[in-house]
Amino acid sequence: MYKLPREFYLCDGIELSKKLLGKILVRDKGGAVTRARIVETEAYMGTVDKAAHSYKNNSGGRCNIQYGPGGYAYVYLIYGMYSCFNIVANAENIPEVSLIRALEPLDGIDIMMARRKTDKIRNLCGGPGKLCMAMDIDRSLYGADLCGGELYLTDDGFDGFEIASGPRINIDYAEEAAAFPWRFTVKGNKFVSR
């Protein structure tokens, strides 16, 4: 079990999305620690991907952090009510990110249940908006350094699983980009979203 170094994030978004599966996301909010395993991700490649916020987009708006080096948090608000948590990949000026879509709760489950107001574990982290509520991730963490102390990833050697891939979800508007098989899951994991 060790904290992942900066170099871990300095690869392309697709590779990072695959490498993130099975890793553990740790959220330390003033001592209220929650940990959960990443079981579902999606890659967003800003240069070629119509579905990405950074596609043909400014480098000065909400996507700005994507143009920095990897290993930082990209958090945005969607539909006015839900946050989504992304991890920036690759080197500077390459807008690629990996969206965290689902987690398997490990520690601090009681805290997550209180935040989510439910006692069903499968309901805690099975979707981008839900996991942000459970881990208390919001835009105050926009640009947070994942090599820092309040939000980071660890590796506990968990690798006995297969990676399944498929088309991404809820981006039908992206035309041909919607068919790219850039959604990655831990095969057979019960916490993957619908």
Added chain:
DNA sequence: CGGAAGATTTCT
């Protein structure tokens, strides 16, 4: 400056 749409969730 105003309108439209969105990487979602939840309830009916």
Added chain:
DNA sequence: GAAATCTTCCGA
């Protein structure tokens, strides 16, 4: 299947 709800982007 539709509403909730607000930030961001784009056109005027």
